[in-house]
Amino acid sequence: MVKILVINAGSSSVKFQLYNYPSQVVCKGLCERLFVDGKFTLEINDKKIKLDVPMNSHKEAIQVILDNFKKHNIIKDYNEIKIIGHRVVQGGSVYKESTLIDESVILKLEELSKLAPLHNPGAVNVMKIFAKLCPESKSVAVFDTSFHQTMPEKNFIYPVPYSWYEDHQVRRYGMHGTSSRYIVKKIRSELNLKEGNIINCHLGNGASITAIKNWKGYNTSMGLTPLAGIMMGTRSGDIDPAILEYVSKITKKDVFELTNILNKESGLLGVSGISSDMRDIIAAVEKGNKRAIVALDIYISKIVNYISMYQNDLENKTEAIVFTAGIGENASLIREMVIEKLHIIDVTIDKAKNNQRISEMTKISTDNSQVDVYVIPTDEEIMIAQDAYNIINK
Numbered sequence: 001m002v003k004i005l006v007i008n009a010g011s012s013s014v015k016f017q018l019y020n021y022p023s024q025v026v027c028k029g030l031c032e033r034l035f036v037d038g039k040f041t042l043e044i045n046d047k048k049i050k051l052d053v054p055m056n057s058h059k060e061a062i063q064v065i066l067d068n069f070k071k072h073n074i075i076k077d078y079n080e081i082k083i084i085g086h087r088v089v090q091g092g093s094v095y096k097e098s099t100l101i102d103e104s105v106i107l108k109l110e111e112l113s114k115l116a117p118l119h120n121p122g123a124v125n126v127m128k129i130f131a132k133l134c135p136e137s138k139s140v141a142v143f144d145t146s147f148h149q150t151m152p153e154k155n156f157i158y159p160v161p162y163s164w165y166e167d168h169q170v171r172r173y174g175m176h177g178t179s180s181r182y183i184v185k186k187i188r189s190e191l192n193l194k195e196g197n198i199i200n201c202h203l204g205n206g207a208s209i210t211a212i213k214n215w216k217g218y219n220t221s222m223g224l225t226p227l228a229g230i231m232m233g234t235r236s237g238d239i240d241p242a243i244l245e246y247v248s249k250i251t252k253k254d255v256f257e258l259t260n261i262l263n264k265e266s267g268l269l270g271v272s273g274i275s276s277d278m279r280d281i282i283a284a285v286e287k288g289n290k291r292a293i294v295a296l297d298i299y300i301s302k303i304v305n306y307i308s309m310y311q312n313d314l315e316n317k318t319e320a321i322v323f324t325a326g327i328g329e330n331a332s333l334i335r336e337m338v339i340e341k342l343h344i345i346d347v348t349i350d351k352a353k354n355n356q357r358i359s360e361m362t363k364i365s366t367d368n369s370q371v372d373v374y375v376i377p378t379d380e381e382i383m384i385a386q387d388a389y390n391i392i393n394k
């Protein structure tokens, strides 16, 4: 068995999961509110430890993680961690697969940071810190974008001047690819699909829909950045781009401030004015809150429209619709509403199956449904650990 640490570093948080690979998850947790006050959570053997620890840099966060590993006898020495798998949001067109991290990769990722300024710099920073703190470990980068690199040009070139693509790499990249890869792997091991045509609805706080054709990424709702596509917790998803100029003129806010609002103050939160959390939205809808009802209606309609579009992209040959991530796995009401409003495909849901608590791959459609609908709990961390192990032991 080998200790593999999976790291998902953002601009103000670091999530981690430690494996005794291949058999078990040893512990997991996160450092959040970096640069603000600092909160540390560690889950080990069904115990949840929560600490307030000031963390004013990624380095301090990593130090807190490793110190707590030692304190709770998870490791005795940092170098027991042999392999580190890093989630990287943006791999550009360069990384079509996961890769061993060396100095040249770090340089390339720093270049790619301009495409994902909110996401990549944290990951790169953390890679450098681990290289110093755990010099005997080997690291692998696993990209959210890799799965979508098989998209045809018509699905990734934007209808803007072509030079934006050639000179500035403006194109659709898509995110949540590691989740889609997990879903593909799971379905391939459990079902006997003829074509491998799947529509994957990854509905978390960040959310995207992906059309998978012949087991490969064919189209996806996120774009150059995770802001595009369906409505999310705090992100707008697709909007008329000219809204920015219009609102900027009136409010005197510049493009940076407005983009920040589209990322952090829009979506479910922006429309409802209540919360970005789907549980709060559903509770408010049940109480008859009008803006929560509008927010939920928009949310459902965006998902339904993307599924309909992708059904066409897949030439009416979709074999499975999958719901995954926080909302997809837990919110039976959302699944039911989506299926109910999906008129383009003749799917019927088995309400009893849909309403049960789901912790493993479950079919929630009836047997006479035109397309099968599944709930599949995603596991991006195990994909990262597997990739890291396979690349190091190649």
Ligand code: ADP
Pocket: 203, 204, 205, 206, 207, 233, 276, 277, 278, 279, 280, 325, 326, 327, 330, 331, 332
């Ligand atoms: P991310 O990884 O993008 O931060 P998650 O996949 O953890 O997000 O999903 C978070 C979302 O899942 C939140 O909107 C939360 O409200 C929703 N969620 C979790 N459990 C439930 C539930 N039982 N019912 C409805 N929504 C839920």
